[in-house]
Amino acid sequence: MIVDAPVQHAFSRDGATAVSGFAGPPKVVARDVNVYYGEKQALKDVNVDIPDKGVMAFIGPSGCGKSTFLRCINRMNDTIPSCRVEGKITIDGRDIYDRALDVVQLRARVGMVFQKPNPFPKSVFENVAYGPRIHGLANTKSELADIVTVSLQRAGLLEEVKDRLNDPGTGLSGGQQQRLCIARAIAVEPEIILMDEPCSALDPIATAKIEELIDELKADYTIVIVTHNMQQAARVSQRTAFFHLGNLVEEAPTGVIFNNPKDKRTQDYITGRFG
Amino acid sequence: MSPHTVSAFDADLKTLAALIADMGGRAGRALTEATRALIERDAQLAQQVIASDRGIDLLQHQIEERAVATLARRQPMAVDLREIVSTMRIAGDLERVGDLAKNVAKRVIAIGDLPSPSTLAAGLATLSRQVGRQLSVVLKAYAERDDAAALQVWKADGAIDALFTSLFRELLTYMMEDPRSIGFCAHLLFCAKNLERAGDHATNIAETAHYVIAGEILAAERPKADESIAVAPSMRPPRT
Numbered sequence: 082m083i084v085d086a087p088v089q090h091a092f093s094r095d096g097a098t099a100v101s102g103f104a105g106p107p108k109v110v111a112r113d114v115n116v117y118y119g120e121k122q123a124l125k126d127v128n129v130d131i132p133d134k135g136v137m138a139f140i141g142p143s144g145c146g147k148s149t150f151l152r153c154i155n156r157m158n159d160t161i162p163s164c165r166v167e168g169k170i171t172i173d174g175r176d177i178y179d180r181a182l183d184v185v186q187l188r189a190r191v192g193m194v195f196q197k198p199n200p201f202p203k204s205v206f207e208n209v210a211y212g213p214r215i216h217g218l219a220n221t222k223s224e225l226a227d228i229v230t231v232s233l234q235r236a237g238l239l240e241e242v243k244d245r246l247n248d249p250g251t252g253l254s255g256g257q258q259q260r261l262c263i264a265r266a267i268a269v270e271p272e273i274i275l276m277d278e279p280c281s282a283l284d285p286i287a288t289a290k291i292e293e294l295i296d297e298l299k300a301d302y303t304i305v306i307v308t309h310n311m312q313q314a315a316r317v318s319q320r321t322a323f324f325h326l327g328n329l330v331e332e333a334p335t336g337v338i339f340n341n342p343k344d345k346r347t348q349d350y351i352t353g354r355f356g
Numbered sequence: 357m358s359p360h361t362v363s364a365f366d367a368d369l370k371t372l373a374a375l376i377a378d379m380g381g382r383a384g385r386a387l388t389e390a391t392r393a394l395i396e397r398d399a400q401l402a403q404q405v406i407a408s409d410r411g412i413d414l415l416q417h418q419i420e421e422r423a424v425a426t427l428a429r430r431q432p433m434a435v436d437l438r439e440i441v442s443t444m445r446i447a448g449d450l451e452r453v454g455d456l457a458k459n460v461a462k463r464v465i466a467i468g469d470l471p472s473p474s475t476l477a478a479g480l481a482t483l484s485r486q487v488g489r490q491l492s493v494v495l496k497a498y499a500e501r502d503d504a505a506a507l508q509v510w511k512a513d514g515a516i517d518a519l520f521t522s523l524f525r526e527l528l529t530y531m532m533e534d535p536r537s538i539g540f541c542a543h544l545l546f547c548a549k550n551l552e553r554a555g556d557h558a559t560n561i562a563e564t565a566h567y568v569i570a571g572e573i574l575a576a577e578r579p580k581a582d583e584s585i586a587v588a589p590s591m592r593p594p595r596t
Contacts, residue, residue, distance in 0.1 A: 312431055339433050341571030351433040353365065354358045 103132035114168035138314035141324035155191035192266030196278040198258030200250030212269040236264035256287020379415040380495040386457035391484035405461035412454035419447040449557040456550040490558040498565040506565035516555035517582035524584040
């Protein structure tokens with residue numbers, strides 16, 4: 082039943098082939114990605130196609146490299162001096178590690194939501210307005226206000242905060258703060274949203290609201306979520322990748338990963354058999 | 357398979373497996389004893405079989421409760437999830453086997469002392485033995501995660517159907533020969549059908565075992581050899 086062999090990747094070299102279950106070509110294509118923190122190798126030859134307009138989950142034990150890989154997709158690892166990324170990652174076919182590429186523009190296209198909600202110490206309105214303003218997405222004050230309203234609405238937060246847009250964002254509850262961060266991320270009209278354990282600091286109800294939101298957002302965005310909550314990965318994602326010790330061990334439709342994974346390491350991890 | 361990090365989870369699964377084994381043993385015994393009571397016209401033994409069904413039903417409730425509690429507590433994935441779901445299914449099949457045995461036992465009491473032709477008794481005994489063997493083999497295959505053995509049981513159900521068909525023909529013949537035997541033969545016919553149905557539950561368990569072991573549902577058509585539906589009622593009795 083369990084095949085303990087390296088997973089065979091049947092990828093096309095250019096990543097032009099659609100991921101099964103998805104119509105178009107993949108949004109993000111990673112080929113032979115190796116990441117080092119100084120001497121230590123954090124990721125080993127990672128190959129994966131992330132489908133457009135869907136949710137892909139990364140799971141794996143702490144230190145397996147899943148967050149490191151997530152942070153490669155918007156070059157967040159650039160901010161770590163000892164970090165070195167090798168290999169190729171493309172978004173819509175364009176190499177994101179190309180020297181000519183504007184990293185600020187890249188991060189506008191690839192938004193990120195972190196484990197702990199981290200609103201700016203400013204008003205709810207300013208939290209969302211900040212991005213569109215610096216990227217020049219609004220010409221007038223009313224346009225900016227529209228972007229803020231629509232973003233808050235898309236993040237499922239508008240009803241709860243419409244009467245306190247000028248109150249500090251840090252005054253909201255944890256779940257509201259996290260949805261504020263999602264509103265802030267989508268205000269700059271990204272194509273991809275990276276979520277690094279977005280619910281691990283939230284209670285079950287706030288978690289359910291975020292999951293509901295992810296489900297709605299996947300119609301318009303490519304979402305990549307790192308989570309330690311296996312049930313969450315099973316609930317929200319269409320494809321799941323399992324990382325272990327810097328290797329991408331297995332990547333498949335979520336149903337396959339959680340019902341009948343092919344690799345023994347995946348099986349052991351998801352059934353709680355890792356020592 | 358390596359143990360769970362949470363050892364209480366392994367204990368939960370072990371308990372469920374032990375309950376299934378217990379229930380399987382009881383259901384198999386009920387079937388064997390009901391058939392023996394039928395052949396030997398032992399009303400007392402039949403009463404015991406009827407009484408023993410209560411214990412089988414209770415085991416089913418116990419298994420379902422424990423399985424649901426384990427699902428809620430452990431949120432199992434992959435093989436663990438399949439295993440727990442399978443215990444509920446198998447408990448359902450075994451409960452039915454117990455009911456079928458009880459039904460045979462009830463007919464023993466209804467038939468009373470009327471003698472039955474020895475060839476019929478032999479046919480029923482063979483059918484019962486075959487079903488009992490299928491049941492014990494499939495439960496062993498399930499317990500030992502032996503997919504090949506489970507598939508073997510699945511494939512062998514055709515033989516049970518064939519035995520039933522031949523009993524059906526034989527009973528039909530007796531009924532046509534002597535209308536006074538119709539009541540009695542009808543009881544035996546139901547007994548044979550009950551045994552054949554028990555065999556189908558063994559086949560169900562084989563499918564469940566395959567699902568647990570291989571992680572996929574057996575999609576193929578079941579081997580069928582029950583041709584009793586094609587036997588014409590106008591069939592002439594053999595010349596004597």
